[in-house]
Amino acid sequence: xxxxxxxxxxxxxxxxxxxxxxxxxxxxxxxxxxxxxxxxxxxxxxxxxxxxxxxxxxxxxxxxxxxxxxxxxxxxxxxxxxxxxxxxxxxxxxxxxxxxxxxxxxxxxxxxxxxxxxxxxxxxxxxxxxxxxxxxxxxxxxxxxxxxxxxxxxxxxxxxxxxxxxxxxxxxxxxxxxxxxxxxxxxxxxxxxx
Amino acid sequence: xxxxxxxxxxxxxxxxxxxxxxxxxxxxxxxxxxxxxxxxxxxxxxxxxxxxxxxxxxxxxxxxxxxxxxxxxxxxxxxxxxxxxxxxxxxxxxxxxxxxxxxxxxxxxxxxxxxxxxxxxxxxxxxxxxxxxxxxxxxxxxxxxxxxxxxxxxxxxxxxxxxxxxxxxxxxxxxxxxxxxxxxxxxxxxxxxx
Numbered sequence: 001x002x003x004x005x006x007x008x009x010x011x012x013x014x015x016x017x018x019x020x021x022x023x024x025x026x027x028x029x030x031x032x033x034x035x036x037x038x039x040x041x042x043x044x045x046x047x048x049x050x051x052x053x054x055x056x057x058x059x060x061x062x063x064x065x066x067x068x069x070x071x072x073x074x075x076x077x078x079x080x081x082x083x084x085x086x087x088x089x090x091x092x093x094x095x096x097x098x099x100x101x102x103x104x105x106x107x108x109x110x111x112x113x114x115x116x117x118x119x120x121x122x123x124x125x126x127x128x129x130x131x132x133x134x135x136x137x138x139x140x141x142x143x144x145x146x147x148x149x150x151x152x153x154x155x156x157x158x159x160x161x162x163x164x165x166x167x168x169x170x171x172x173x174x175x176x177x178x179x180x181x182x183x184x185x186x187x188x189x190x191x192x193x194x
Numbered sequence: 195x196x197x198x199x200x201x202x203x204x205x206x207x208x209x210x211x212x213x214x215x216x217x218x219x220x221x222x223x224x225x226x227x228x229x230x231x232x233x234x235x236x237x238x239x240x241x242x243x244x245x246x247x248x249x250x251x252x253x254x255x256x257x258x259x260x261x262x263x264x265x266x267x268x269x270x271x272x273x274x275x276x277x278x279x280x281x282x283x284x285x286x287x288x289x290x291x292x293x294x295x296x297x298x299x300x301x302x303x304x305x306x307x308x309x310x311x312x313x314x315x316x317x318x319x320x321x322x323x324x325x326x327x328x329x330x331x332x333x334x335x336x337x338x339x340x341x342x343x344x345x346x347x348x349x350x351x352x353x354x355x356x357x358x359x360x361x362x363x364x365x366x367x368x369x370x371x372x373x374x375x376x377x378x379x380x381x382x383x384x385x386x387x388x
Contacts, residue, residue, distance in 0.1 A: 056384055069253065071264070126232070188265055191250070
């Protein structure tokens with residue numbers, strides 16, 4: 001209970017008594033307590049100030065004299081690590097990877113369900129003559145291939161195709177001892193359709 | 195129908211007969227016809243080659259050692275102009291402008307109707323005591339101000355606030371004699387919410 005009150009205060013910066021009452025009413029559920037506070041019209045800490053908590057860096061890479069450009073945000077936990085040379089080298093490698101290997105998503109979970117369904121549908125339709133059991137296996141394999149092509153973390157590293165981007169990320173996390181997240185990226189190719 | 199077939203061929207580089215059949219099956223819908231072709235396993239031209247039609251450059255700008263990053267695509271008509279020094283200087287200025295003045299849209303027309311309505315609603319609610327005729331004038335003025343803050347082309351240039359970005363763009367177009375378009379941009383600020 002005390003722990004929940006503390007977390008609620010950290011999240012909302014609302015007064016002690018308000019937080020106590022809200023937590024009691026929400027039976028210890030912090031999210032519910034936030035709702036209760038909001039419904040009462042109690043002013044919560046501006047969402048923005050509570051948002052800007054992450055460290056890291058925004059890195060860019062311009063390829064072929066401006067024909068392709070990449071912007072990527074990579075987060076870590078402390079400003080100390082953000083200035084670390086290996087972290088910076090990793091960020092540069094990732095920007096270059098995105099330029100060369102044109103991923104569409106950071107990770108598997110970011111592929112929209114509709115895109116996956118469409119992909120499965122098209123694959124199935126193009127292999128109608130195959131027996132059903134074989135078909136499912138083939139499609140699963142092709143979907144893995146699809147992930148490898150479209151998801152940054154699943155892609156083979158352009159400088160060393162034997163390892164995947166997620167492997168480099170994981171060994172960097174292990175080495176530095178801080179969580180590191182590739183958060184978002186943009187890749188522009190001159191004249192492409194949006 | 196003929197027009198749709200032509201567009202399908204341009205987009206896919208698939209054979210004439212295949213395109214004819216697919217368009218017929220799709221009742222003239224080009225996107226649907228592309229799907230039909232893919233389902234039949236017909237190899238389409240790589241998307242890349244059909245997309246890259248415009249010239250220009252993609253420029254980036256990284257501010258404060260990676261706390262803010264900008265990516266911007268600026269188009270012109272010929273590769274000759276894309277390599278022009280003034281065009282490049284303009285691109286760099288625009289990237290810096292976006293980093294410093296944080297626009298949300300390229301131009302007025304890009305502001306979604308819902309955003310404008312919301313803005314008007316909030317302004318009206320905050321000035322309920324004003325007489326109606328005065329109110330409308332004030333709101334129009336405030337909306338202009340809103341454009342100046344959020345639309346890149348309406349913003350005062352950071353290096354010379356007496357002129358607007360669109361003025362610099364127009365004089366560059368007049369000087370170079372080619373149409374120039376600021377097409378799209380991304381601005382990442384470390385840790386901000388998306």
